[in-house]
Every structure is written in structure tokens, then in C-alpha cells.
Amino acid sequence: MPEFKRPHALADVTTHYCPGCTHGIVHRLVAEVIDEMGIEGDTIGVCPVGCSVMAYDYFECDMLEASHGRAPAVATGIKRANPDKFVFTYQGDGDLAAIGTAEIVHAATRGENITVIFINNTTYGMTGGQMAPTTLPGQVTQTTPYGRNPDVEGYPVRVCEMLSTLSGVALAERVTVIDPKNINIAKKAIRKGFEFQKNKQGFSIIEVLSTCPTNWGKTPIEALDRVRTEMIPYYPLGVFKEGAIR
Amino acid sequence: MAEKSLMKGNEALAEAAIRAGCKCFFGYPITPQTEISAYLSKRMPKVGGVFLQAESEVAAINMVYGCAGSGIRCMTSSSSPGISLKTEGISYIAGSDLPCVIIDVQRGGPGLGGIQPSQADYWQITHALGHGDFHAIVFAPASVQEMVDTVTKAFDLADEYRMPAVILADGLLGQMMEPVAFEDTEIKMSDASKKPWAACGHGNKRKHNIINSLYLKPDELEDNVRARFKRYEDVKAKHTEAVSDYCEDADTVVVAYGSTARLAKSAVEAARKEGLKVGIVRPITLWPYPAKEIAEACKNAKNVLCVEMSMGQMVDDVKLAINCSKPVEFYGRTGGVIPKPAEILEKLREMGGKN
Numbered sequence: 079m080p081e082f083k084r085p086h087a088l089a090d091v092t093t094h095y096c097p098g099c100t101h102g103i104v105h106r107l108v109a110e111v112i113d114e115m116g117i118e119g120d121t122i123g124v125c126p127v128g129c130s131v132m133a134y135d136y137f138e139c140d141m142l143e144a145s146h147g148r149a150p151a152v153a154t155g156i157k158r159a160n161p162d163k164f165v166f167t168y169q170g171d172g173d174l175a176a177i178g179t180a181e182i183v184h185a186a187t188r189g190e191n192i193t194v195i196f197i198n199n200t201t202y203g204m205t206g207g208q209m210a211p212t213t214l215p216g217q218v219t220q221t222t223p224y225g226r227n228p229d230v231e232g233y234p235v236r237v238c239e240m241l242s243t244l245s246g247v248a249l250a251e252r253v254t255v256i257d258p259k260n261i262n263i264a265k266k267a268i269r270k271g272f273e274f275q276k277n278k279q280g281f282s283i284i285e286v287l288s289t290c291p292t293n294w295g296k297t298p299i300e301a302l303d304r305v306r307t308e309m310i311p312y313y314p315l316g317v318f319k320e321g322a323i324r
Numbered sequence: 325m326a327e328k329s330l331m332k333g334n335e336a337l338a339e340a341a342i343r344a345g346c347k348c349f350f351g352y353p354i355t356p357q358t359e360i361s362a363y364l365s366k367r368m369p370k371v372g373g374v375f376l377q378a379e380s381e382v383a384a385i386n387m388v389y390g391c392a393g394s395g396i397r398c399m400t401s402s403s404s405p406g407i408s409l410k411t412e413g414i415s416y417i418a419g420s421d422l423p424c425v426i427i428d429v430q431r432g433g434p435g436l437g438g439i440q441p442s443q444a445d446y447w448q449i450t451h452a453l454g455h456g457d458f459h460a461i462v463f464a465p466a467s468v469q470e471m472v473d474t475v476t477k478a479f480d481l482a483d484e485y486r487m488p489a490v491i492l493a494d495g496l497l498g499q500m501m502e503p504v505a506f507e508d509t510e511i512k513m514s515d516a517s518k519k520p521w522a523a524c525g526h527g528n529k530r531k532h533n534i535i536n537s538l539y540l541k542p543d544e545l546e547d548n549v550r551a552r553f554k555r556y557e558d559v560k561a562k563h564t565e566a567v568s569d570y571c572e573d574a575d576t577v578v579v580a581y582g583s584t585a586r587l588a589k590s591a592v593e594a595a596r597k598e599g600l601k602v603g604i605v606r607p608i609t610l611w612p613y614p615a616k617e618i619a620e621a622c623k624n625a626k627n628v629l630c631v632e633m634s635m636g637q638m639v640d641d642v643k644l645a646i647n648c649s650k651p652v653e654f655y656g657r658t659g660g661v662i663p664k665p666a667e668i669l670e671k672l673r674e675m676g677g678k679n
Binding site for chain 2: 118119120121122124131132134135137138139140141142143144145148151152153154155156157158159160163164180181183184
């Protein structure tokens with residue numbers, strides 16, 4: 079039985095994440111993959127603006143903090159200059175699917191050889207729970223006090239489905255971390271993304287359906303239930319594209 | 325120096341960047357600077373460098389942020405409306421203490437403006453290059469050869485002080501062809517070996533490096549900004565540049581930079597032939613601003629004339645340089661109209677007649 083301990087790539091610090099938030103689990107999975115592949119010294123991470131803005135303090139690999147939405151462009155700059163290093167971005171839904179839409183689409187279509195960890199929790203967590211591009215129809219947020227009305231605010235973006243139409247994408251997979259079975263699937267997906275990168279096979283994105291108990295006004299357990307009962311029906315789990323592009 | 329060849333300003337800038345060891349260029353098409361991208365798209369793959377056309381100006385400057393953060397010499401170029409888009413990224417670059425070179429081949433504005441030469445980015449480049457307390461080193465070369473010579477200097481100072489450097493050109497300098505010579509040096513692409521702060525993978529040999537401009541504690545942010553401004557004092561002391569001609573006995577001193585300074589110098593020389601006592605001082609760096617050099621050049625003058633291809637964006641800086649000790653007048657054309665030496669001469673005659 080292997081000993082359960084902190085991965086080396088995960089810094090031994092207290093995070094600022096709220097109780098019941100799944101960022102911690104996803105951070106750990108990324109760090110486990112970095113440890114298992116033995117690539118911490120060759121990995122450069124890019125964190126976004128949003129709740130994971132301070133992830134640079136939580137990973138032991140070299141890190142850059144990008145401006146809002148630009149992490150895929152920042153990662154492109156690093157990767158083009160250092161094609162043999164591993165580069166990943168860690169982005170939330172406001173960052174990736176609203177302000178950073180151009181950057182993620184073009185990094186993907188270029189087949190930029192990076193791995194994107196995309197946290198979808200249907201809200202802007204850091205600023206206090208406003209409508210995100212992924213907010214579900216009817217969902218109450220600070221800026222949709224009567225519930226998101228598609229006639230007014232439009233429809234949520236399904237990022238993996240959208241990106242899976244692009245030729246540059248090697249992996250587009252949606253996972254969640256609401257129970258041990260799904261956590262194992264999520265870890266395998268993240269590992270796949272880094273393996274595609276290792277073999278220089280193209281762009282990979284792993285979308286993780288996540289919780290935000292604080293801004294959803296739910297307990298951690300209720301938040302996990304919401305992912306199962308409300309999010310997964312709109313954002314089905316699974317692989318939308320998989321296969322080397324080169 | 326190697327033998328001279330005739331080159332377009334934009335292409336000469338591009339070749340000079342390669343010679344300065346710029347490994348990566350991230351651009352986006354915009355007139356009148358697109359030849360820089362076109363040239364580098366041909367040359368970079370042949371010299372082991374990287375050319376990438378980004379999806380936007382915003383993406384291009386953020387690619388520069390990432391590349392510079394990994395310790396590699398890199399550059400982007402644009403023209404006025406594109407520079408407006410890059411300012412957010414430039415602020416992050418400055419706030420994260422990253423070196424890079426940015427070229428602005430100015431065109432007329434505001435808005436979409438025009439595509440003809442202009443100097444209407446003076447305020448944007450020297451006073452408002454993004455949010456927050458910061459500066460970039462700004463060079464304003466006046467010829468194709470000087471642009472070439474400035475590129476290496478810009479990269480070296482950017483690296484030394486870990487700050488962005490801007491080469492402020494205009495559509496005239498970018499599009500004109502002039503004889504130019506490059507130093508005979510071997511092309512050697514930069515690496516991160518002399519940048520211990522770079523986030524390029526720690527190789528299990530050091531603690532992780534973080535490239536970041538976020539400081540949530542006000543005291544820490546203040547300390548960080550103050551330390552940066554202390555470094556700026558060193559830049560000011562060592563790297564402020566201006567050149568003056570005919571100023572010693574001049575009654576009227578012209579202040580002009582970039583291509584306008586060349587037009588103004590023609591006017592000054594014509595005025596001298598008419599017996600008018602006029603001189604010219606040309607700021608070579610616009611930040612740091614050569615206030616002392618301008619004051620020195622103007623010390624015997626009765627009045628001062630600022631000439632620009634804008635509505636007079638530099639006039640206040642000239643007034644401050646001489647502590648408003650004498651009248652500062654302005655002559656300029658804007659919107660892409662280039663002032664003719666004869667127009668400047670007429671203004672000098674008018675000012676000489678006042679004394």
C-alpha cells in the first residue's frame with residue numbers, strides 16, 4: 079500500500095481556497111502527474127486571473143502569472159522559446175471562456191504543444207460570484223439575480239465541444255472530481271495531456287467540472303450534488319477529441 | 325563596419341533585432357510596420373529563431389511576456405492603434421521586471437486615424453504606456469542607421485535594468501530606404517544562461533522562480549514600486565541622451581525628435597544661411613527625458629520652438645525642462661501630414677523677427 083503524502087510538485091503551504099472548493103484536488107492531481115513523470119524541473123506553469131491567481135505559490139515548478147485570459151498566449155511565448163520544456167496553463171471559466179476566448183481558440187488551432195487545465199465552476203469566484211460564460215440557464219448569480227435568462231444573457235459555452243472541432247487539438251476531455259472514481263479519471267486525463275505534450279503531439283485541454291460552495295450558497299456536499307445533478311447534464315463528461323495531430 | 329546596403333527602415337529594424345540576438349518575434353499585421361513581420365517570417369526560420377503571427381496585438385505582447393519571462397530575448401512591433409492594445413501587457417511586463425523590445429512605427433490618430441507618419445503617440449509612449457507606476461526606456465532615432473544602432477542598445481539596457489524598451493519610430497522612418505551598415509557580428513541567439521530569475525524550468529537545481537506582478541499587501545507593492553523607481557534613477561543618470569547643433573549663440577532653439585528633427589535641422593541650416601541665429605536640440609531618449617541637455621542648449625536663447633508631427637504633445641516637457649524661463653512656441657502638422665522644412669523656416673523667421 080503506497081503511503082499517502084504530498085506530491086513534491088505541490089508546495090507545502092496553506093492555500094487560500096474556500097472549504098469545499100475543488101481547486102485543491104485538481105492542483106494535487108497536476109502535481110501528482112508532474113511527480114510521476116519526473117518533470118518538475120522542466121515544467122513551467124502559467125496561472126490566470128481568478129481564484130487560482132496565486133497558484134504560483136502552490137506549485138514547486140517555475141511559474142508565471144498571466145493577465146486575465148492571456149495565459150494561452152503567455153504559454154505560447156514560453157513554449158516557442160523552449161520547445162523541450164513542459165508548459166501548462168491553469169485557468170478558470172471567466173478567464174478562459176470569456177475574456178480569453180481568442181487566446182484559447184488560437185492556441186488550440188495552432189496546435190500549440192501545451193496542456194490546459196480548465197476549471198469550470200459556472201461562476202466568477204474571485205470577484206464574488208458573477209455570471210460566467212458557463213453559468214447555466216436559470217442560475218442565480220450576483221449579476222443574474224433573476225436567474226440567467228438565455229433571451230437576455232445568451233447561452234453557456236461548451237468549451238470542449240467547441241475546441242474539439244479544431245484540427246490543432248490532440249485532446250479535449252471533460253472530467254470532474256466529485257468522487258474517487260471521477261478523480262481517478264481526471265488524473266488519467268491530465269496525464270494524457272502531459273503525455274501528448276511530451277511526444278509533441280499537439281494541444282490538450284482537460285476541463286474539470288468544479289465546485290464553488292461559497293458563491294453557490296451551498297455546503298460542500300450540496301455543491302458536489304449540484305455538479306452531478308445540474309452541471310453534468312449540460313456539460314457531459316467524456317472525451318470529445320483524442321489523437322495526435324502530428 | 326561592414327559595407328553599406330540600401331534598406332527600408334522596417335526591414336533594417338528587423339535585421340538589427342536578429343543581430344542583437346532576438347530569438348523570438350511575435351507580431352500582428354498593421355500598416356505602416358508590417359515589413360518587420362514579413363522580413364522576420366523569412367529570416368527567423370533560417371537563423372534558428374522563432375517568428376509567430378499572433379491572433380491579436382494583445383496576444384502578441386503576452387507571448388512576449390511569456391518568452392521574456394523564460395529569459396529569452398524577444399520583440400514585438402506595431403503601430404499606434406496596435407500599441408494601444410498592447411499597453412495592458414506592457415504594464416504587466418514592467419510590473420514583473422521583464423526585459424523586451426517594443427517597436428512603434430507611429431501613424432496618425434486618434435481612432436483608426438490614418439496610415440501616414442505621425443508622432444501622436446508621444447503621450448502614450450512616454451506618459452501612459454499602461455496602468456500603474458512605471459516607465460519604459462524610449463528611444464527616438466532619426467535615421468535608418470540610427471534605428472539599427474539603437475536595437476542592440478535597447479536590448480542590452482532592457483536586460484540590464486529588467487524593463488521594457490521602446491523604439492519610437494514613425495511611418496516615415498519605417499518606410500524610407502537609406503544606406504545602412506550592420507556591425508560584422510556572428511548571429512547568436514539569446515539564451516537564459518545569464519538570467520537567474522528566469523522561469524525556464526528549475527532543473528531540480530534551485531527553488532522555483534515566479535514571474536508575477538501581484539502584490540496584495542499595499543506595503544509590499546509600494547516597496548516593489550519604489551525599488552523599481554530607484555533603478556530608474558540609475559537609468560536617468562547613465563542613459564539620458566540628446567544631441568544639439570548650433571545652439572551656443574542661438575537666439576531661437578528648436579526642440580524636435582525622430583524624423584521631424586531631420587526636417588527641422590534642414591530648416592535650421594537654411595535659417596543660418598539667412599543669418600538667423602538658430603540652433604536645434606534633439607532628444608534621443610524620450611524617457612529618460614533629456615531635460616538638462618535641453619536646458620543647456622537653450623541657456624542663451626531668447627525663445628524656443630518645439631516642432632512635432634502632432635498637436636504639440638512634447639511642448640509641456642520642453643517648458644518643464646527650461647522651467648518656463650522663456651517662451652516656448654510650437655509648430656507642427658498632424659494627421660499624417662509631414663511638416664516641410666520651408667514651413668518650419670517661415671516660423672523661425674517669424675520668431676527671429678520678434679527679438
